[in-house]
Amino acid sequence: MNCLSGLEKKIRSVRTAKGISQDKLAVKSQIDRSYIGRIDRGEVNITMDKLYILAAALECKPQDLLPEMD
Structure with a gap:
């Protein structure tokens, strides 16, 4: 069982x-x-390029997709 990182959860x-x-x-x-599904399940480590692409598609800033630091 794979545990999602904060990035995938966000x-x-x-x-x-x-x-x-x-x-x-x-x-x-x-x-x-299928790659989007793998992101959702935490099966891949996304690149910065993909982070920016996803942020644009989700109409938010890339930093909005980053988990908060404890």
């Missing part, structure tokens, strides 16, 4: 709060839907 949280499905995010970001 991306999924923002996506679901905006009512955006994995499919819709995939289309908006031009990232394969």
